[in-house]
Amino acid sequence: MRIDLHTHSTASDGTDTPAELVRNAAAAGLDVVAITDHDNTAGWTEAVDALPRGLTLVRGMEMSCIGLGEDGLPVPVHLLAYLFDPTDRSFAEERERLRGERMERVRAMAERMVADGLPIDPDAVLASAGPSAGRPHLARALVAAGVVPSVDAAFEELLAPHGPYYVEKGDTPLRRAVEMIATAGGVSVIAHARARKRGRLLALDDIRELAALGLGGLELDHPDHSAQDREILADLAAELGLLTTGSSDYHGANKTIRLGQFTTDPAQFEVLAGKASGVPVITS
Numbered sequence: 001m002r003i004d005l006h007t008h009s010t011a012s013d014g015t016d017t018p019a020e021l022v023r024n025a026a027a028a029g030l031d032v033v034a035i036t037d038h039d040n041t042a043g044w045t046e047a048v049d050a051l052p053r054g055l056t057l058v059r060g061m062e063m064s065c066i067g068l069g070e071d072g073l074p075v076p077v078h079l080l081a082y083l084f085d086p087t088d089r090s091f092a093e094e095r096e097r098l099r100g101e102r103m104e105r106v107r108a109m110a111e112r113m114v115a116d117g118l119p120i121d122p123d124a125v126l127a128s129a130g131p132s133a134g135r136p137h138l139a140r141a142l143v144a145a146g147v148v149p150s151v152d153a154a155f156e157e158l159l160a161p162h163g164p165y166y167v168e169k170g171d172t173p174l175r176r177a178v179e180m181i182a183t184a185g186g187v188s189v190i191a192h193a194r195a196r197k198r199g200r201l202l203a204l205d206d207i208r209e210l211a212a213l214g215l216g217g218l219e220l221d222h223p224d225h226s227a228q229d230r231e232i233l234a235d236l237a238a239e240l241g242l243l244t245t246g247s248s249d250y251h252g253a254n255k256t257i258r259l260g261q262f263t264t265d266p267a268q269f270e271v272l273a274g275k276a277s278g279v280p281v282i283t284s
């Protein structure tokens with residue numbers, strides 16, 4: 001049984017439509033796939049409607065949160081939320097707040113650029129970005145306008161936290177997100193908690209406190225985790241009684257990772273599915 005619990009579609013920053021994602025998952029020999037776009041559930045219906053025979057779909061989301069770093073300062077954290085009830089009121093309102101907040105942030109950054117005379121059109125950037133608007137969309141606009149040679153250059157200079165156009169994000173505090181997902185009948189799993197190349201790391205003691213608040217698990221096998229990081233997380237999961245997952249974090253053509261490159265142990269998946277009460281897994 002091959003289970004991949006973390007993938008992105010065009011509902012966020014992947015390149016497969018939700019329908020293509022489930023078809024490609026079946027073609028890749030997966031038995032179970034989760035759709036986990038950033039901060040929205042917009043791909044769920046299309047994925048369900050296109051689900052190939054024999055493939056099981058887990059509806060999920062990857063939420064942008066703020067936790068406590070190893071250095072005691074706030075750190076961005078991605079939290080996977082599985083099988084929650086999308087109509088749960090407080091969680092739905094929080095997603096709505098994030099959506100508005102995301103658009104406002106990109107607009108604020110774009111307007112600072114305009115004020116400095118850069119050839120950026122805030123409306124055009126927002127129109128092309130859609131619901132998961134973020135710095136990548138601004139970076140691509142800066143490249144297209146010839147302001148910087150590459151997306152990487154945009155991130156290293158103009159869009160960096162110390163750069164001239166950066167605006168803080170209003171992401172959800174990790175504790176609050178864990179509690180909201182649990183209340184909505186979902187299971188929360190911290191994504192790539194030891195992915196050093198993405199920046200500073202979440203404090204292990206913060207994970208210990210989250211476990212007491214209803215955190216479900218830790219993503220163990222991930223393209224950005226070293227063998228040593230996996231060991232640290234496996235020990236912590238055993239200590240805290242958390243489930244562990246493995247996933248590709250597939251983004252289609254936006255990254256080189258293949259569907260099913262890392263997978264979740266079937267027994268762990270059983271635990272995850274058994275804990276959830278928001279929406280069921282779907283098999284066509």
Ligand SMILES: [Zn+2]
Nearest residue numbers: 062078191192
């Ligand atoms: Zn992530």
Ligand SMILES: [Zn+2]
Nearest residue numbers: 006008062249
């Ligand atoms: Zn992801």
